[in-house]
Every structure is written in structure tokens, then in C-alpha cells.
Amino acid sequence: MRARSKTKTDKDGWSKEYTFNTGTFGDKWNFLVFGDPQLYSTKDLAKQTAGWNNTVTQATKRFPESSFLLSVGDQANHSALQEHGGFISPDPMRAHRTVVTMGNHDYYHAPSYEAMYNRPNVEDENYWFTYNNALVINMDTNDWEDFDDDAAFLRKVVKEQGTDKDWVTLTYHHSTFSQAYHQEDRGIQYWRERMTPVISELDVDLVLGGHDHIYTRSHLMNGYTPVDSGRVAQKGETLEKKKGETQYVTTNSASGSKYYQFFDFKTGVRDEDVKETFDQTVKEKTIRDYTAVWNQNEVPDYTNVEVTPEGLTVTTYDTGNGDVVDAFTLKRAKEEAPAEQPSQGSSDSAEDGSSKGAVIGIVIAIVAALAAAGGAAYMGLIPGVQLPQF
Ligand SMILES: [Fe+2]
Structure with missing residues (x-):
């Protein structure tokens, strides 16, 4: 369904007419994703807005x-109204x-961000909506100290709104699995180690983020553990x-206002003049074990997500030649049939029963010991057992 609107302007009376599409109602549809336009009022706002305009128009x-x-x-660098004005222009x-999503730069002046954009079902800057066969959740990752509230929000929304949906997507600004220097930020490590296990626990399918201004596709992740690290990813697989x-994607800049280079976590030196290639980083093993693909083409990118009941096809394009930077389709693996339980024989004696009880007791004791060891390891109490390093 299409509708027309007229907007009255201060200077010229009626503006030109615009049309908008009220959307589709089936289970096959798409949405577009854009990273960090971050329009600057103190740099060349007009040039950056033109770059943003070009990307969103293409x-x-x-x-x-x-x-x-x-x-x-990071729609706007200082969250100034003229920067947000550039974003919507x-x-x-x-x-x-x-x-929209609350980035760290929008957070500099949250009232402008809050006044500018409609966000349904808001709870403490987090919000959600459903669209046809998908649940879309958007979270604010600026305040690390309210982690418990954020985790409770995510659990509640997924359980109440996501169970009858084909797909659950989540967006937050501070990407947890990316390849530029923000991967080392303390707040991001905090969220990565604590929230990504919750995200997997809730079986969130796709997480979209920004902040690191470099395209990064993770491997499938279970918590913060890559499921198939080292596998060579293919475009279109x-x-x-x-x-x-869970699949994580970090977007590059959609305006061209700022790009970050690949960060070598082994040296820990941030040098934006050093431009590595993907193949080099694989060969030199400086690529993170969670990364399947990264790309820094220094051209504004955008991403299309095609939704069907069977899959999510995520395709990223550059705006230079319209080339495909990366593409993949996410589907659900067929659930394995549960193993057949051996039938209970009728000849179990009391003696048999007690020996089974003893075995079960030993198993529980071993599990308890392992759990204690795991907890102690997490607390760094067992020498030689290391926390995951990012
Ligand atoms: Fe940011």
C-alpha cells in the first residue's frame, strides 16, 4: 500500500510530494542495514551527508x-540536531x-536522539518490535553497569515475543566480534564475555553491530566460542x-566519514597507516579465531537482509562499483532425532537398582567436580587454565 504526504516548510510553503511504502505482510521481505554514518557538524558535514545520501539512495x-x-x-557525531538533520535529510x-540504534556518539546528547526518532516498546533505551515472521530487538550498549537489567530485558522479550517467530535478530552498536581496535575496549570485552552466552542461550539468530568501522563476519558463535574456527569462509555460502x-556481522561506515584498519591483537599497536590484506592476516595468524571474513575497502557499504521462513540471506555491497563485499545465507540445521532410549527390562533387582544409584551418584559427583573446576577456572583460580583472550 502506498500513501502520499505533503510537508509544509517554513520558507516555501508546500514541499514536493513524497511517497512511502507501508510494507509487506508476507514472510518473504527484506530490510537494509547501515553502519555508523556519524555525521560531523565540526568537520565537513555537507560532504559526509552527501556520502550518506549516496549510500542510502543506492x-x-x-x-x-x-x-x-x-x-x-552513531547516526550523529555529537548528537547535535543539525547532524541528526543530515541523517534524515x-x-x-x-x-x-x-x-535507529543508540551509539556512543548519540549518547553524548541523548535528548536529541530521543526526540528525533520513534522507538516502539522502549524500556530503558532498549526496544523491540515484530515484523511479519521476525522479532527485531535493539539494545543500548553504552551503559555496562546495568548488565543485569539488559540481560533480563533480552530474556523477557525473546521468551514473550520470539517463540512464534521464524527469526530473532538483535542489534547493538558496540560490536562484540570485529577486527578493528575496538575489539580490545574494556566495555566491549565485558559485554562479549557476559552477554554473548545469554544471546546463545536464547538462540538469537543474527546480531548486527557497528562501532568498529570495518566489515566483519564472525564464524557461527556459541557464546564467545567460535563453532568452526579456522574454516575457510566462502562468499555466497x-x-x-x-x-x-549465533551469527554476528559488523558493518563498515555507510557515509565514508571514518574507517578503521585491521588491528593486530598480537602487537596491540594501533597504526591506521598499516593496511593488511585478509589473506595476510590468515597466513600470519593475526586474524581473530572468531572471524570468518573481514574487509576494509574504504568505500561506504550497506547490507541487505532477505528474510524467508527458511533462511536469512545477508549481502553486503560497496557503493563504489556496487560489488558484493560478502554474502551468506543462514539456515537452521535439521534437529537431530533424539537417541532411542534403551527399554527398561522387567528383571531389575533391588541390587541392580542400588548399583545404578551408585553409578548415578558418582556421575553427579564428577559433574559437580567439573562444574566447580569450571567455576574456579573462570575465576582464574586454577593455574594453567586461562580465560578466553580477545
Ligand atoms: Fe561508535
Whole structure:
């Protein structure tokens, strides 16, 4: 369904007409994703806004029926109103729904962000909505100290809203599995070690983030553990996720206002003049074990997510030549049939029963010991057992 609107302007009376699409109602649809436009009022706001305009225009020309445009945060560098004004100024922004995320730069002046954008079902800067066969959750990752509230929000929303949906997607600004220098930030490590196990526990399918200004596709992750680290990823491949496995994507800049280079965690030296290639980082083993693909083409990118009941196809394009930077389809692995239980014989004697009880007791004791060791290891109490290093 299409509708027309007229907007009255201060200077010229009626503006030109715009049309917008009220969306589709089936289980096959798409949305577009954009990373960190981060428009600067103190640098060249007009140039950066033009870059943003070019990206969002290219993306919506290629996918005119997109159900919404999702920005993964840092819409505006100082959260000044003229920066947010630049963000909403491209014509396609008047023709599509906009879904925004609270980035660290928007957080500099939250009232501007809060006044500018409609966010349904808000709870303490987190919010959610459903669209056809998907649950879409958006979280604020600026305040690490309210982790317990954030985890409770995520658990509640997924359980109450996600059980009858084909897909659960989650967006937060501070990417947890990315390849530029923000991977080392303390707050991001905190979220990575504590929230990603919750994300897997809830079987969230796809997590979209920004902040690191470098395209990164993770391996399928179970918590913070890569499921198939070292596997060579292919452009266009299909991934079958098991329950508890989550796919993470970090977006590059959608405006060109700022790019970050690959960060070598082994040296820990941040040098934006050193430009590595993906193959080099694989060969030199400086790539993170969670990373399947990274790309820094220093060209604004955008990502299309095609949703069907069977899969999520995630394709990232650059705006230089319109080339595909990366593409993959996420599907659900067929659940393995539960192993057949041996039938209970009728000849179990009391003696047999007590010996089974003893075996069960030993198993419980071993499990308890392992759990204690695991907990102690996590607390760093067992020499030689290391916490995961990121
Ligand atoms: Fe950011």
C-alpha cells in the first residue's frame, strides 16, 4: 500500500510530494542495514551527508521495497540536531521506516536522539518490535553497569515475543566480534564475555553491530566460542546453525566519514597507516579465531537482509562499483532425532537398582567436580587454565 504526504516548510510553503511504502505482510521481505554514518557538524558535514545520501539512495534503488532501514548507531557525531538533520535529510529517509540504534556518539546528547526518532516498546533505551515472521530487538550498549537489567530485558522479550517467530535478530552498536581496535575496549570485552552466552542461550539468530568501522563476519558463535574456527569462509555460502549458535556481522561506515584498519591483537599497536590484506592476516595468524571474513575497502557499504521462513540471506555491497563485499545465507540445521532410549527390562533387582544409584551418584559427583573446576577456572583460580583472550 502506498500513501502520499505533503510537508509544509517554513520558507516555501508546500514541499514536493513524497511517497512511502507501508510494507509487506508476507514472510518473504527484506530490510537494509547501515553502519555508523556519524555525521560531523565540526568537520565537513555537507560532504559526509552527501556520502550518506549516496549510500542510502543506492541501497533503496536496488531494494525499493525494503521494509525498513536499520542504522546500527552513531547516526550523529555529537548528537547535535543539525547532524541528526543530515541523517534524515536524504529523500529515501522520507519514503521508508527508519530504525535507529543508540551509539556512543548519540549518547553524548541523548535528548536529541530521543526526540528525533520513534522507538516502539522502549524500556530503558532498549526496544523491540515484530515484523511479519521476525522479532527485531535493539539494545543500548553504552551503559555496562546495568548488565543485569539488559540481560533480563533480552530474556523477557525473546521468551514473550520470539517463540512464534521464524527469526530473532538483535542489534547493538558496540560490536562484540570485529577486527578493528575496538575489539580490545574494556566495555566491549565485558559485554562479549557476559552477554554473548545469554544471546546463545536464547538462540538469537543474527546480531548486527557497528562501532568498529570495518566489515566483519564472525564464524557461527556459541557464546564467545567460535563453532568452526579456522574454516575457510566462502562468499555466497549457506551456513546451518544449530540451536544456540549465533551469527554476528559488523558493518563498515555507510557515509565514508571514518574507517578503521585491521588491528593486530598480537602487537596491540594501533597504526591506521598499516593496511593488511585478509589473506595476510590468515597466513600470519593475526586474524581473530572468531572471524570468518573481514574487509576494509574504504568505500561506504550497506547490507541487505532477505528474510524467508527458511533462511536469512545477508549481502553486503560497496557503493563504489556496487560489488558484493560478502554474502551468506543462514539456515537452521535439521534437529537431530533424539537417541532411542534403551527399554527398561522387567528383571531389575533391588541390587541392580542400588548399583545404578551408585553409578548415578558418582556421575553427579564428577559433574559437580567439573562444574566447580569450571567455576574456579573462570575465576582464574586454577593455574594453567586461562580465560578466553580477545
Ligand atoms: Fe561508535
